[in-house]
Amino acid sequence: MRVIFKHTLTIFQVLLIAAMLSTSFMATQGFFNDLVTSKQYGLEIISLLSGVLFVAVLLFQREVIVTKTDLLVLLFAAWYVISELITSGNFSSIRLILFELFLWGLVYMIVRQFSGNSVFVWGVAIVWMAVVFLQSGLGLMQLYGLERSYHGLFRITGTFHNPGPFSGFVVSTLPLALGVICFIDVRREVMDSNRDIFLKWLNVDIPFFFIFRYLILTLAWITLVSILLVLPPAQSRAAWIAGIAGCLYVLTGHPALLAFKKNLIKKFLSFRKSLRVLLIIVIMLPLLTGGFGLYGMKKGSADGRLLIWQVTSQLIKQNPVTGHGTGAFKSLYMDEQANWFASGKGTEAQAMVAGSPEAPFNEPLKLWLEKGLIAILLAGGFLYLIFVTKSKAATPSHKLHRILKGALISIIVFSLFSYPFDISSFLLQLVIIVALLAEFNKPLFQMSGKKVLFFTLPFAIVLIVATTNYIPQRKAHYQAMQTWQEADRFYSYRSYNIAVEAYEEVFSILKTDGLFLQMYGKALNMNEQYQRSNKILAMAQQRYCSQIIQNTLGENHKVLGNYPAAEAAYINSSQMIPSSLLPKYLLAKLYAESGQEDKAKQTAEEILNSPVKVESSATREIMNEMEMLISQRK
Structure with a gap:
């Protein structure tokens, strides 16, 4: 009975995560900026409902494990508030900032609570692929005129306001789908499982896990194909770069390629220095040619972003350590751009591409501008723990470790050229991945027995009070x-x-x-x-x-x-x-x-x-x- 309850709870939690991810489809008419606002609205409702289950499970938690990633998340949230209090910008409401931290902290804890459960981890991966497959399918239907686009100038937008965010949302799943295809060995794994379903009236055993794994592979393949079909007409260079980066990371960790990679490096080092330099040039030439080709596709757009980054760097110089505060970009950027041209720094070419951007098209720059170098170092700490430090011993969900990291790389690379974290659907992806990967860190400390109640009870009370206050x-x-x-x-x-x-x-x-x-x-x-x-x-x-x-x-x-x-x-x-x-x-x-x-x-x-x-x-x-x-x- 206890096992049944545990699996039922896990399935219910996966369904709640599926509902959160499905808010990307919300495009309700009625709110101002409805394509963004409605997604946030839906996520808040589902998250608060999920919070009820989280508190209920938390009170009966038998063990609490805290990793280094968990500690960094807490430090990042603390600095987010502290930096707002010590800066004089006051560009955003402190109430809103506290609510955003509460919301995303709650989502993180909901995912983190079940991240050690392999069924939950695989369930999240499955629903993530399913959501992106449906979003990609919608984009293809828009391309062929079967569904309306949400932007008058573009045929493909999914349920986003232009092709950029749409492409970034779907491409994050490209490494995930590719990793599932490459890393799941159905034949070998099914032989290790003896859990079949016996159909009495047919007198046959159905290998449940064999069928289930083939269904996962089928979903991964159709998701991969649908993403590859919809990305070219969407014409997002950032999405292509992000997808390639994530997929390369996944592929370089495949067992079949590891030996090949070692032999290739060994062979390369055996060549004379002059020959090695020549080989590097031969390899770099097509890469540089491809890079210039991507630049030439939308030269004006690329030049405009370079201008934005230059002007943003001027603002960063004014307060590099602690930042200017949340909302500083929208409050300060255009005045600084005016100063840039008034001082004679701007060229005629820059004057022609200058615009009125809502974001710097680079999330690390925005984070540095608003929260300073300290926030950048904390964010770098996340990446160090996830990509550099050794993970703990293998778990049943360990195969997803590298796959999830590939998806995270895609999101990070896309964020270097766009503004994904202004949209709740992207932040949800980021929080889910970080929370799942936190499980693979070695524990910093853990509690069990009666000590857990002393930790969880006050925590649950704070969550209940905060929820009733914010609703x-x-x-x-x-x-x-x-x-x-x-x-x-x-x-x-x-x-x-x-x-x-x-x-x-x-x-x-x-x-x-x-x-x-x-x-x-x-x-x-x-x-x-x-x-x-x-x-x-x-x-x-x-x-x-x-x-x-x-x-x-x-x-x-x-x-x-x-x-x-x-x-x-x-x-x-x-x-x-x-x-x-x-x-x-x-x-x-x-x-x-x-x-x-x-x-x-x-x-x-x-x-x-x-x-x-x-x-x-x-x-x-x-x-x-x-x-x-x-x-x-x-």
Whole structure:
């Protein structure tokens, strides 16, 4: 009976993990930024439900094992809070930060609680492949027009907002599927198992584990094929690099290749030095050619990311050890990019690729910017423990050890070129893998008997109190997100007075969200409440930095007759993105209306001599108006 209960509990827990991973399919209409918000919403509900089971099992836990990885996770979470308290940025709500840590800590502990159970580990691997297979299938259906895409410019997005996150989500499973195919020996393993199912009416024994393992292999194959089919049309270079890196790591650990690798290295070292150098050049040439080919596929995008990394590094230099605080990138980046071009560091080529990014397209850089070098060292400690230190003795799930590490490599490599951890589905993948791999570390300390209760009981009480405290807060938050979506809809219908009322209704809940404040301030501007708009936009600037805020401030100040402030706002906006014509156009009109004829003519000529980044009816209209402005002043 006890064994049956244990297996039932494990299966139920696997189903809960499957439900968490399945939140990647959520694309509920009704929330603001629904493709991201709905996934987070679903994950929170399932995690809190899973937390009930976690607490129940925790109270009856007979043994607690803590590894070095567990300790580093705790230290990382502690530093995440401490860094926020010692920095003066205050770019994000401390309440939200604490909730995020609570949520992901709970997910980590839920997975970690069962990570020593081989049935659970294999169950997670199976549902992970199944979810990605379905997501890849959806992408293929979108490609052939059988399902709608969630972005007007791209045919393949899955249930994400563009092909980038979609590709990153599915490619993380490529090493997992490949590893299952390469490392599972069905024939040998089934011979070691004598658990068959006897069908009395047919008088036959069915080798259950033999069939089960073939089903796993079938799932791995169809997952692998579906990922390889959907990645090329998705055109994500980062996903290809991430997938190749993870798969190479898995393959280099295969027993059949280990001996070959040793012989190859031995043979290579036996050559003369000149011949070794020649071989290295021969190998590197196609790799470099492939690298330049990937760069050439989307040269503008690659150059834009290099600019983002350069500007971000300038912000890191200002506070390298402790960082600026959570949300610092959105709050500081555009002003720093304006400084970059105003100081003359930016080139003409960079001016043409500069944009208004929401993320630095490099998660380690973002972590360094926001949480400092200390957080980077802690994260490096995770990787050292997982990839360098020796694991404990083999377990029934030991074959998944290298496979999971391959999947982790794919996620990490993808994060070097994108922004996956802004989306809950990616963070869920990362937390699950780290929690599963933590089991393979040698124990730091362990408790058993009555000592466990003294440890788990206070822990369970804290979890219960935290959950009951956060549930009403999160309910109010998601209701506010629905109202925000309604306000945005009214704004798009040009019902500005109704939009302003909707924004005001949820202002007290969302007042720490910079994007919300920007949109609220813009709605007030369109409703001709210029003083109130300036007040809200001043709050927005503390947490968010964008051209829209500067352009709106400029317009508010111009209407109110404060021309110097309007001029400063437009100039700052034009320096943020030098190729953007709109702020220069608004500046020229400001000069013309305020009687500054020479400045108006000079700015108009600058616009006419500027290269046009994107030809459109709007840019042509701007050019025509500037030509008229110059002709009127001759």
